[in-house]
Amino acid sequence: MATATEEVRRVVFDSREASAMVEELRASFGSGKTRSYEWRASQLNKLEKVTEYHEAEIIEALRSDLSKPEFESFVQEIGMLKSSCKLALRQLKSWMKPEKAKTSITTFPSSAEIVSEPLGVVLIISAWNYPFLLSLDPVVGAIAAGNAVVLKPSELAPATSKLLARLLGEYMDSSSVRVIEGGVAETTALLEQKWDKICYTGNGRVGRIVMASAAKHLTPVLLELGGKCPVVVDSGINLQVASRRIIVGKWGCNNGQACISPDHILTTKDFAPILVDALKQELDSFYGKNPLQSKDLSRIVNSNHYARLTKLLDEDKVSGKIVHGGERDISNLRIAPTILLDVPQDSLIMQEEIFGPLLPIVTVDKVEDSFDLINSGSKPLAAYLFTNDKKLKDQFVRSVSAGGLVINDTTIHLAVPSLPFGGVGESGMGAYHGKFSFEAFSHKKAVVYRGFSGDASVRYPPYTKGKLSLLKALVGGSILGIIRALFGWS
Numbered sequence: 001m002a003t004a005t006e007e008v009r010r011v012v013f014d015s016r017e018a019s020a021m022v023e024e025l026r027a028s029f030g031s032g033k034t035r036s037y038e039w040r041a042s043q044l045n046k047l048e049k050v051t052e053y054h055e056a057e058i059i060e061a062l063r064s065d066l067s068k069p070e071f072e073s074f075v076q077e078i079g080m081l082k083s084s085c086k087l088a089l090r091q092l093k094s095w096m097k098p099e100k101a102k103t104s105i106t107t108f109p110s111s112a113e114i115v116s117e118p119l120g121v122v123l124i125i126s127a128w129n130y131p132f133l134l135s136l137d138p139v140v141g142a143i144a145a146g147n148a149v150v151l152k153p154s155e156l157a158p159a160t161s162k163l164l165a166r167l168l169g170e171y172m173d174s175s176s177v178r179v180i181e182g183g184v185a186e187t188t189a190l191l192e193q194k195w196d197k198i199c200y201t202g203n204g205r206v207g208r209i210v211m212a213s214a215a216k217h218l219t220p221v222l223l224e225l226g227g228k229c230p231v232v233v234d235s236g237i238n239l240q241v242a243s244r245r246i247i248v249g250k251w252g253c254n255n256g257q258a259c260i261s262p263d264h265i266l267t268t269k270d271f272a273p274i275l276v277d278a279l280k281q282e283l284d285s286f287y288g289k290n291p292l293q294s295k296d297l298s299r300i301v302n303s304n305h306y307a308r309l310t311k312l313l314d315e316d317k318v319s320g321k322i323v324h325g326g327e328r329d330i331s332n333l334r335i336a337p338t339i340l341l342d343v344p345q346d347s348l349i350m351q352e353e354i355f356g357p358l359l360p361i362v363t364v365d366k367v368e369d370s371f372d373l374i375n376s377g378s379k380p381l382a383a384y385l386f387t388n389d390k391k392l393k394d395q396f397v398r399s400v401s402a403g404g405l406v407i408n409d410t411t412i413h414l415a416v417p418s419l420p421f422g423g424v425g426e427s428g429m430g431a432y433h434g435k436f437s438f439e440a441f442s443h444k445k446a447v448v449y450r451g452f453s454g455d456a457s458v459r460y461p462p463y464t465k466g467k468l469s470l471l472k473a474l475v476g477g478s479i480l481g482i483i484r485a486l487f488g489w490s
């Protein structure tokens with residue numbers, strides 16, 4: 001007889017159920033149905049319908065999980081996903097088309113092509129901060145590439161997770177697309193299975209767990225992680241425009257709870273007070289004198305993250321450095337946009353990713369010194385520079401390593417589908433968006449076609465000096481050498 005604990009355990013999704021589900025999906029993938037253009041297009045169409053017919057419910061779920069303003073929910077989640085679906089549907093045929101490749105003299109006569117084939121059954125684990133977009137955007141790529149997919153949304157955005165499970169259950173082909181809700185236990189059960197690719201969005205600690213699980217099966221991973229995204233601000237710029245673009249990238253992106261939101265500013269000692277004044281002025285005009293009441297700012301996701309952020313703010317060497325904001329409301333999990341000036345490098349706030357509405361400003365003697373400071377830490381997911389100096393821009397692009405860079409704005413590279421989106425080093429590996437999403441979930445298979453004519457005996461034993469000279473001449477690319485070898489001249 002099963003004990004009570006065993007009964008409880010059976011209610012949650014465990015490794016046995018995960019294994020049975022993967023087996024079903026593998027059989028579906030094995031049948032070949034997900035490979036056809038028709039299946040891929042029909043599933044992408046259905047995803048687009050989800051965004052079209054259920055906009056109000058999605059906005060409501062995001063409001064419930066994060067108090068996300070409708071404007072941000074539409075522009076940064078629903079609209080972005082809709083665009084991804086439309087682009088994939090428009091480009092799918094051309095993405096699927098084998099790509100002709102050049103052949104070389106050594107395989108003459110032959111032709112070659114690169115065939116994109118689906119990887120198989122893929123797992124997508126997503127995060128809470130953009131719980132709709134970050135769940136479905138990789139799904140678009142996985143489906144476009146012809147894979148069967150399991151999506152595991154974040155348990156920290158429960159309303160969106162539940163809605164995704166319901167809507168994908170209603171709209172998508174359940175033989176090949178599934179949603180499994182849950183937290184660590186369910187994700188662990190999923191990670192025990194053999195997948196053909198795992199796409200994980202979240203923090204580096206769990207990224208390491210995902211990669212270690214994937215290694216057991218030699219499964220490739222796409223890791224979309226985070227880091228401390230710096231903004232370097234030079235003098236001699238349009239300060240109002242720069243301030244607005246910093247603010248909208250920070251507080252206008254889920255109140256700073258975004259992987260590419262500015263984490264901190266680096267600027268010169270002289271310019272810092274001028275920048276602080278401009279930021280204060282624009283913040284007031286955007287969110288009013290009482291930002292805790294603003295409907296245009298998301299709340300902090302939960303009390304754990306609230307406690308994490310207030311701990312950063314309350315550290316002794318940091319609490320006196322607040323030059324703007326700092327107000328908080330624990331009952332509504334709200335923290336006002338907060339600017340800090342000259343926090344020490346060894347403070348907690350400068351040691352870990354902030355992921356919230358706090359923006360420290362670090363000062364340097366010369367603006368160029370910022371680049372060394374950035375390069376002395378982990379490679380960020382994004383880095384930003386505001387300047388009018390061409391030489392400084394060139395130096396920034398050449399010397400700063402990050403997932404992506406933007407000059408004179410923040411976060412907008414995410415909205416350019418012809419650019420890959422992903423990290424480097426600690427901020428992740430692999431990339432997606434646009435065609436890169438299709439490629440992230442495809443294998444590029446090399447195919448060479450030959451006929452039976454032109455069978456050169458030079459490649460077959462017995463190996464002779466003459467054959468070797470000919471091959472050396474071929475590899476060396478010297479016409480004279482080839483003629484010499486063909487005629488047996490030394």
Ligand code: NAD
Pocket residue numbers: 125126127128129130134152153154155156182183184187188201202203204206209223224225226227258259260353355381423428
């Ligand atoms: P999270 O807490 O939602 O966790 C992400 C996923 O990992 C969830 O689905 C969760 O269930 C799973 N998970 C948590 N603990 C686990 C464990 N022990 N074993 C297996 N699975 C586990 O999200 P988070 O990590 O707090 O997200 C914030 C981080 O993600 C930040 O570092 C941010 O920069 C990064 N991020 C990156 C991107 C990007 O596109 N590069 C986007 C959003 C967030």
